[in-house]
Amino acid sequence: MADSGSEASGTAEGSLAEEFAVPPQVEEVRGRMAEFAERHAGAGRRVVLITSGGTKVPLESRTVRFLDNFSSGRRGASSAEYFLDAGYAVIFLHRHRSLYPYTRLYAGINLLDALATEGGAEGGSARVLVDQTALPNITTVLQRYQAVKAAGLLLPVEFSTLSDYLHLLKAAAQALSSIGSKAMFYLAAAVSDFYIPASEMPEHKIQSSNGPLQISMKMVPKMLSPLVCDWAPGAFIISFKLETDAGILLARARRALDTYRHQAVVANVLDSRRGYVAVVTSGDTRELRLSEEEVQCGVEIEQRIVATLVAAHHTFMAQA
Ligand code: 9Z3
Numbered sequence: 001m002a003d004s005g006s007e008a009s010g011t012a013e014g015s016l017a018e019e020f021a022v023p024p025q026v027e028e029v030r031g032r033m034a035e036f037a038e039r040h041a042g043a044g045r046r047v048v049l050i051t052s053g054g055t056k057v058p059l060e061s062r063t064v065r066f067l068d069n070f071s072s073g074r075r076g077a078s079s080a081e082y083f084l085d086a087g088y089a090v091i092f093l094h095r096h097r098s099l100y101p102y103t104r105l106y107a108g109i110n111l112l113d114a115l116a117t118e119g120g121a122e123g124g125s126a127r128v129l130v131d132q133t134a135l136p137n138i139t140t141v142l143q144r145y146q147a148v149k150a151a152g153l154l155l156p157v158e159f160s161t162l163s164d165y166l167h168l169l170k171a172a173a174q175a176l177s178s179i180g181s182k183a184m185f186y187l188a189a190a191v192s193d194f195y196i197p198a199s200e201m202p203e204h205k206i207q208s209s210n211g212p213l214q215i216s217m218k219m220v221p222k223m224l225s226p227l228v229c230d231w232a233p234g235a236f237i238i239s240f241k242l243e244t245d246a247g248i249l250l251a252r253a254r255r256a257l258d259t260y261r262h263q264a265v266v267a268n269v270l271d272s273r274r275g276y277v278a279v280v281t282s283g284d285t286r287e288l289r290l291s292e293e294e295v296q297c298g299v300e301i302e303q304r305i306v307a308t309l310v311a312a313h314h315t316f317m318a319q320a
Contacts (some may be wrong), residue, residue, distance in 0.1 A: 012221035013230070016170065018216075019197040021165040026171050028254065029157055032093055033175035036155045040089035041179035046313065048088045049172050051189035052076020053095025055162040058214065059196060061203045066161075067217075071190035073098030075240075075273070075302060079186060081144075081305035088184075089153045091176075093168055095189070096158045101144040106135055162192050166223060173231035180234035181320035184313050185227065187239045188266075195220050224260045236313045236320065237262035244270045253280040263316060266305060277301060279308050 037047050053076065054069035077099040080090045084101070092101065099107055114134035120126025132138055148154050157172075157239040159165040159267055176183040194217035207212060228237055239262060246269045253267035267278045275290045288304045 007204055012223055012226050015221045016025070018221070019199070020166055020195075021198055022167050023159075023164045026167050030171035030175050033155065033157070033172050034178070036089065036091060037176045037179050037183065040153075041182045045087060045089050046184065046317075047091065047179060048083050048184045049091045049093060049188055049272060050076050050080050050083070050210060051093045051165070051169065051191075052080075053098030053159075054190040055165045055192050056096070056160050056181065057162050057192045057195050057217075058201065060205055061198070061201050062205065064205045067192065067194070069190040070270075070320050071095070071098065071188075072220065073100070076186075076188045077101045077104040078302040079188065079306055080210060082300075082303050083186075083310075084148055084153055086306060086310045088310075089155075091155045091157060091172060093157045093159060093172060096160045099256070100156070100288055101148075101154065102141055105141055106218060109134065130205075132150060162195055162220065165189065165191060166220075170231060173235075175237070176235060177232055179304060181317045182238060183232060183235040185235055185237045185238075185310070186309070187224075190242065191220070192280050193220055194218065212308045213221040224256075224262065228260050228262045236316045238264045238266060238309060241265050241267045242273075243267075246272070248290075249279065250278060250285060253278065254285075257282065264309065264312065274301060277305060279305065 027258060040047050052071070053073040054071040055068040056069075059065045059067065073094055076094060078101075080092050080101040083090050090101075094100070095166055106157070114131050116129045117126040118129055130138070157168060159168055173185070176185075179278075196215070196217055224239055239256060239260070241249065241256055243249045243252060249267050253265040257265050265280045265282065267280055268276070275295055277288050279286045279288065286308060288301060288308065290299055290301050290304075
């Protein structure tokens with residue numbers, strides 16, 4: 001999320017309404033998220049909204065080209081699993097086709113290579129067999145997925161463009177506002193800082209015959225500000241800070257926390273994000289690091305991030 005600067009929340013909300021197209025399904029999704037949050041909070045569960053994957057910023061209205069933010073969605077998808085293990089209900093606001101809880105474990109596998117047929121000769125119907133060695137731990141993973149599905153603990157919501165993301169984030173915040181401190185926002189999506197307002201966007205494909213392309217993009221309004229102050233003032237809010245220069249990481253994370261006064265910033269560097277993060281709160285910076293051995297054994301840093309934040313959320317709720 002674009003998070004530096006000091007625009008008033010009113011300005012951010014105003015430009016969201018004026019310059020970003022509202023996705024058609026937003027009202028229906030808001031209703032589903034509100035029903036989900038109330039049902040689970042009523043049953044004594046905490047609810048986390050996870051954002052995951054990168055936003056897409058179109059350069060043309062009839063889009064051929066766009067600017068994308070890097071994120072595989074693995075952080076969000078694996079964190080969703082650990083929050084579910086911790087007893088949370090999860091709204092998973094993710095980029096269309098980015099990694100998804102549980103299926104992410106098989107993302108590198110061609111499903112057809114894990115299947116075989118038996119029978120089916122002479123017009124008989126063939127049976128499909130699963131080669132379990134090609135899908136490691138598939139029985140356990142499938143059982144966990146089915147249990148989550150049967151209990152209705154995971155609500156997936158998709159976005160593609162920056163406009164979709166911003167409007168759906170606002171809708172989610174409004175939907176979760178009734179459950180107060182039981183709601184956590186875990187904003188792991190990689191969100192563009194720049195965009196072209198709808199009014200300045202060319203309708204048709206930009207022509208290369210016009211020569212080299214020069215683009216001027218506006219700064220995306222700082223949505224963390226209205227989220228913390230207006231949309232979900234009682235919630236436990238975590239933003240992520242991504243840098244490529246480790247030397248500025250902690251200072252930038254602390255600056256974000258000082259500016260928005262939310263509960264924590266998870267700071268990470270692109271190249272080392274699988275093995276190191278720092279969880280920065282107002283009183284503390286806790287570094288989480290996996291050893292080489294842990295990485296080899298398949299330990300995931302999201303398990304540590306989620307455990308740290310679940311404990312902090314517990315304390316936050318007790319104080320709320
Ligand atoms: C992150 O920093 C996430 O940890 C990653 C996860 C996107 C690096 P993957 O999806 O990667 O597992 O491949 N997300 C936040 C990125 C972001 O846009 N942060 C803004 C910034 O750094 C602030 S909210 O300015």
